[in-house]
Amino acid sequence: MTRRYVILGNGIAGQTCAEDLRKADADASIVMVAAERHPLYNRVALPRYLRGQVRREKVFMRTAEQYAAQNLEIHFETWATDIDLREKVVQTNRGHELKYDAILIATGGRPKPPPWPGSTDVTACLGFQTLDDTDAIIEKADASQRVLVMGGSFIGYELAEGVSFRHKAGVTWIMRGPWFLRYVLDEEGGQLCRQMGEEQGVQFITSDEVQKFSRNNGRYLAETVNGEKVEFDLLTYGVGLDYYTEPVRTGVELKNGIVTDSKLRTSAPDAYAAGDIAVFYDLMVERHNQMGTWDNAEAHGKVAARNMAGADEDFFDVPxxxxxxxxxxxxxxxxxxxxxxxxxxxxxxxxxxxxxxxxxxxxxxxxxxxxxxxxxxxxxxxxxxxxxxxxxxxxxxxxxxxxxxxx
The missing domain is CATH 3.30.390.30 (FAD/NAD-linked reductase, C-terminal dimerisation domain)
Structure with a gap:
């Protein structure tokens, strides 16, 4: 009997899992559900694309023809609206009913909405998660005098570094913490980052946050709690992800993402999670962990594929x-x-x-x-x-x- 696999998500975790399952079973039914309109592309390359160091076509890693050549059925601009983990069936926004013997949930997340008062009135406001986001940032940044970046995370950094490298538009980077990556770097590490950023033309505003946005002579004005005022044309931000757990209403443990054991198994039979959404038991620190790195997601996809095909393998890697x-x-x-x-x-x-x-x-x-x-x-x-x-x-x-x- 043909074994049926459903892969939710076509990022590197989902793609790796699907291709490894195909290598293991030439006859299996493998259906991928992809929320974006694009084949797999390299998210790690998006900062280089933003900087202007990589051409857009070089970001892509697969073509539609390559999916077909591996007999991978993929539905673009499609997402799960309900997953019945007991009956093992997925409903999608396009009316598909996908039955499975094993499922991988690798749907990742979407940028959290900007939390600052008045930010919804800033029409030129963009997160940095997808290729389409990057296209929009490039288009608007290239027409801007100043870009405002908010958030002291890796995403905030990649925006500040990328836009300031790309062209001569001014960049102001605002963060609530006293320095970039305040929970990882100490003061001297943060000072070095600031020193290097200022040499590239980035203006830093730290230990502060915006309390008001308004329009000012056709541009936008941000006013901070500590009295700073910044005129800008484009707001970009990185304040974390909301993980796409809505279709999983019952049957698995949710804790920011989807909780798994060290084998990437959820608490539901034959249901696995991988990539950013997986809150997996990390054998390195002997506790549950959640990682947002590309290589972690790729390694997840490999282990998930082997276990979905019948293995009993623990995940252990260094992201x-x-x-x-x-x-x-x-x-x-x-x-x-x-x-x-x-x-x-x-x-x-x-x-x-x-x-x-x-x-x-x-x-x-x-x-x-x-x-x-x-x-x-x-x-x-x-x-x-x-x-x-x-x-x-x-x-x-x-x-x-x-x-x-x-x-």
Missing amino acids: TYTTTMFGSTLAVMGVTPDVQPGLESVRTFSLEEKFYRKLFFKDDRLVGAIMIGPPKGRKKLIEIMRSRQRIERPKQELLDPANLKDS
């Missing part, structure tokens, strides 16, 4: 995130205090030489790291994290790249 940092490099690996408070840490930095390294430990095991500057020794640090070995030597020694020769 990584690497991007440019105002002309340098920002690299994050493993688990950091924003998702696992109370980690022990050691650090080293130089504002003059523009480098910063901070390592995070739990129970004498290396579990995470953040670097600004050349990421020397990165591979060795990841190797140590994967080994889960206890660190017997002084932890400070791991900060020196000379002690971390990449194999």
Whole structure:
């Protein structure tokens, strides 16, 4: 009997799962449900596209013909409206009724709406999640004198860095915290980020937030709690995601996303979750965790595919995130205090030489790291994290790249 798989989402988690299932079973029915109108594209490349360093066509990773060649049935601009986990059937906005033997929910999320008073009156207001978002930001930013970026997260950073790199429009970056990534970096790390950003022309407003938006001579005016006033033409923001859990009304545990065990299984039979939406049991820190990185989602897709096909495999990997940092490099690996408070840490930095390294430990095991500057020794640090070995030597020694020769 032909086995039936339904994959909700065609990001890298869903795409990887579908293709690995096809490799394992040439005869299976595999149906993908994709909310966007595009085939798979590289979300990691969107900041480079925003900066003008990558052409739009280079962002795409699959074509419609490639889905057909693998006998993957895909429905674009389609999303689940109801998932009956007991009867194993999915209803979509386009009237499909999709029955399954196993399902992967990899629907990710959408940007939270701007929380600031009056922001709904700013018609030029854009989040940064999809290719269509990026197209719109490029079009409007290129016609703007000043772009206002709000939010002290990775998304806020990628917007500020990308727009300021792309063209000469002014960029003002407002964040409630005292510095970028306040739960991961300390004051000196935040100071280095600010120093490098200001050298690229970014204006920083920290420990503040907008209390009022208004129109002013055909432009917009933002007024902050601390009395700052910023005239701007485009508002972009990154304040987190709302995860697309609405179709799952009963049958699984929800906690910001969909809770799974270490095998990416939900509490419903034959139902798995992967990617940003999965609140998975992370064996590295022995607690539930939620990661929004590309490589984590891809690795989720591989493990989910094997388990949906009958395996019994735990997920264990070290998530990584690497991007440019105002002309340098920002690299994050493993688990950091924003998702696992109370980690022990050691650090080293130089504002003059523009480098910063901070390592995070739990129970004498290396579990995470953040670097600004050349990421020397990165591979060795990841190797140590994967080994889960206890660190017997002084932890400070791991900060020196000379002690971390990449194999």
